[in-house]
Amino acid sequence: MLNSTLKQLSALLAQKKLSSVELTQSYLDRVARLNPGLNAFVTVDADRSLAQARAADAQIAAGKAQALTGIPVAHKDIFCAKGWRTTCGSKMLANFVSPYDAHVVERLNAAGAVILGKTNMDEFAMGSSSETCFWGPVKNPWDRTRVPGGSSGGSAAAVAARMAPVAIGTDTGGSIRQPAALSGICGLKPTYGVVSRYGMIAFASSLDQGGPLAKSAADLALMLNVMAGFDARDSTSLERPAEDYARALEAPPTGDRAKPLAGLRIGVPKEYFGEGLGSDVGAAVEAALAQFEKLGAQRVAISLPNSGLSVPAYYVIAPAEASSNLSRFDGVRYGYRAAEYSDLADMYRKSRAQGFGAEVKRRILIGTYVLSHGYYDAYYLKAQKIRRLIARDFVEAYQQCDLIMGPTSPNVAFALGAKASDPVQMYLNDIYTVAANLAGLPAMSIPCGFGEGNMPVGLHLTGNYFAEAKMLHAAHQYQLATDWHLRQPAGTE
Amino acid sequence: MSLSLPEVKRIAWLARIEITDAEAAAAQGQLNDIFKLIEQMQSVDTGGVAPMAHGQDVVQRLREDRVTETDQHAIYQAIAPQVENGLYLVPKVIE
């Protein structure tokens, strides 16, 4: 059961060989057993989860089951869920019980999925290691002395350790894909605007996008089917016809069955294989590319000349938006308020100084500075122009190829604490992932081997706008031919 | 470019985050390291490039002028630090 796909679980539920209550309880038991060592979940509420499971069983009994009915899903603690404490990994929201549901949560609930619990994350999604959490760091299930990646590290660790069949996360600069890579699972960030941001606590509004984390591309597709969709409450939500991503996976290969990816042109940017890339990661990615060629894909050398500027531009734009987005946390209407203060300004300053952690404060300061008088043009405006150059690089590239592939992260998971005191080293972890957010493109990570310390390596795929189905199809075909995605960390049986 | 200590304190004030001298000094070093990374942006000529605010070139959708919300203030104020008679309370506001 632990390595079953969502489709298999659904079938078991539909055939009544398993009830949602049994399935949910079995995962709750695993969380109770494994979580103390991994710290992937921050809130578990068995009563609520089981109540949802019972409702799902009733739906199944009534013959009203949908693709996710009865399936437990782990929610990153950034999604507001009515009645659930929603902390965003912060002391600021340690006692915040959401009075409403995010759009994604509404859709999952409506599809019959069960909220298994809320997962740990870098505070306000600011981090690449899940170490900046108010609730303590998340441990990597493959090696508990290492980080699981971040910011959706709790969701990634939960799926990797089989504490949840599937999870949801958010990705502002790689926060789904990088932890998926470092934890040996799959993660997808859709095209900006495909998943509503309503109820997803904002980090950087023009970059944030929700998406699924799962063991396989096929599971990602089923999740995306439910998560994607227009929402009138998000001005940036796109109105487009619904797509069945799962059906696209099954698309029968035309011609040679041994070469299901014939005709697919894979762009390999030379900039992603230069200085800074770990040789172990490089080797695993090369092997994966060779496998794709075996499946019929054609490898095309491309260039993304401005990719080196994506991290600098990202670390201007994301903190700038964040500094403003986080101004609402002022201790007036909800959230943390300092116990003692002398006046109004002091209440703001103390509440925010005590309620936010070091990394969040650092990014608020960066963002405040780059927007401040006299610096706006040199930093914020400049970054927005570079953003366009980066997006143009992709437009050029997609004239030559259909998907772009490379490493998700330059190295395998690093040791807990290794980069905690060096923000620049931490930020450089995002070097291959932030460009997709800046350009608004869909991207994903899938496991493609192991590197140093027998830690998982992720392969990064970037598609053109709305090319989720194409990406998922390619990833699924790769997973039919390989078994990296089926590996499970030792000690999580 | 590098940030001075008074600048660090000024932005902390603008952001309404209390900062001790020691914290400001530590932040100054870290911020300057980060700005060294950011400064790489200045190496490219962006003359004539239009700034890009969103991933896609789409326009604002408009909502019809209808009242869709009902009174929920009791629920919202259940999670507020300090309320009285339906009002959020804060230290005296001086105009």
Next chain:
Amino acid sequence: MDWETVIGIETHAQLSTASKIFSGAATQFGAAPNVQACAVDIALPGVLPVLNRAAVEKAVRLGLAVGAQINRRSVFARKNYFYPDLPKGYQISQYELPVVQGGSLPVMIKDVAKIVKLTRAHLEEDAGKSLHEDFHGLSGIDLNRAGTPLLEIVTEPDMRSAEEAVAYAKALHALVRWIGICDGNMQEGSFRCDANVSVRPKGAQVLGTRCEIKNLNSFRFLEEAINYEVRRQIELLEDGGSVVQETRLYDPERKQTRSMRSKEDAHDYRYFPDPDLLPLVISAETIEQIRSELPELPQAKRERYMRDYQLSPYDAGVLTSSREVADFYENLIQALGGGYKLASSWIAGELFGALKRAGLEICQSPISSGQLAGLLQRIQNNAINGKQAKEVFDAMWNGEGDAEAIILARGLTQISDARELEQIIDGVLAANLKSVEEYRAGKEKAFNALVGQAMKATKGNGNPAQINGILKKKLEG
């Protein structure tokens, strides 16, 4: 030294929409605290703004009414600052690219016309309210008003006196109500002015340092605040001091402006385009649609009244002071089939006088335009004289029915029969020989006395014009 005052006005006009600019909460005035503050208005984590179509359309309406450029593409920006009545820690406004740019407003200062140029008008959201009473030294925050749509209308520094500033503010106030974008209720804060005031030596080219006086919510306060501020600045400068650029508040009790403490520290609003909102694009079709729905504007109406009805600039101005007045006038002259000047003088005279005494607006007038037309018709066809008409008017005001019924009930018929009048006048002349002699000796005043006696003899029912004619003929004949 002679000083010149320079004034620019920023007006916040609350757009009369049912729901807020970025949320579906109601905008009604006077609700209990925070019951109209929804999740978006109180800025719960994760909520997002969506723009109200009606707010955009009303902004375009104003832009078209002042002959401005409607920017086909405009952008919403965040203005960042911390204040408890500002739940998000930023106000969504428009900064670099406002929806309306340029335009102008014609203003009458006494009988002199002046054009006040507008810089821009932009959409933004209102803040909540801080209440300072009765919270044991704390302030209470009510966010019902947070998110109410505002149109901020900014002029060039075109005005040169408090009188001009007030005339502009009144013209704008009339216009926003005229085109139906704002209810103009100043007590409720629907129309608030900030005045940017500076002085400079007469003839100087550069502007002096200005002070911004915030939140003036009556025309009287606007005038008093500017006059005080001008005196204060001139005194400062004449004493060798200098004006500090700052935000000030007007205290109507003391009739003084004072520095606003909360605005003391230099603001750095860190404006940037709001990433939660996309560029606002307004199509040419939308603009044309809104243009086609615009009513005839006050300026055009005023000119038409002067040209087609031969009204004086003053009368035309009075009749176009609001859309309700103009509608009343037009309904009246339509019912009369003319009588432009008669209708004008009755509205501006009797009707306005009575409304003012009763503290009523024209839309609350107990006399309808149709009823007044009934009365004016009797005057036009000489059925009653002026004095009688006033009596009928008062009776109509008191609800005694239409003009015809009142005239009948009170037997108010004018004596226009020449033979009857001649008989009466003969009697008057016989009884007032002294006046007759005086008149014949060249004393014009004596004639008026005789007219008075004749009117008295008809019990006020004589036709004054006829009496005049008969008297003259008899005295000179």
